[in-house]
Amino acid sequence: MRGLKKQRRIQVIIAAFVALGVSTALIGYGLRDGINFFRSPSQLTAEPPAPSEVFRLGGMVEEGTLERGQGETVRFRVTDGGASVPVAYTGVLPDLFEENQGMIGTGRYVNNVFEAHEILAKHDETYMPKEVVDALKEQGFYQDPNGS
DSSP, X not given: OHHHHHHHHHHHHHHHHHHHHHHHHHHHHHHXXXXXXXXXXXXXXXXXXXXXXXXXXXXXXOTTOOEEOSTTEXXXXXXXXXXXXXEEEESOOOTTOOTTSEEEEEEEEETTEEXXXXXXXXXXXXXXXXHHHHHHHHTTOOOOTTOO
16 A cells, blocks of 8 residues: 555656646747847847847937838937947838937847847837846946936
């Protein structure tokens, strides 16, 4: 009787580990496309990712670089004060998108151009994503609009 209880306990423990492994694998599989890493222009130029990697690029839209081409393609440069990266985006830009403003784009870095498939702009006068603020502060390029 005692050996049977021990054997049953071992089977339950093994089944729990198998269930944990399967659930971890399913969660990882489900999130594989939903995880986008953030990079600043300085990080991007220092260590360019593979062309197939999707990530987020954030910084300030460089003044004088916004070019609206034929069709819906828009080209501009994003900077963090230390480096500047060309961006190409096909689509309609957010209403609050403009030069000298913070932005985050999601896309791929192909042939030294960030090809964005999504652009997010700040949503009010003072908001800027934390990752962008941190990257700009690191480069000494950030001025707090509140004076703090």
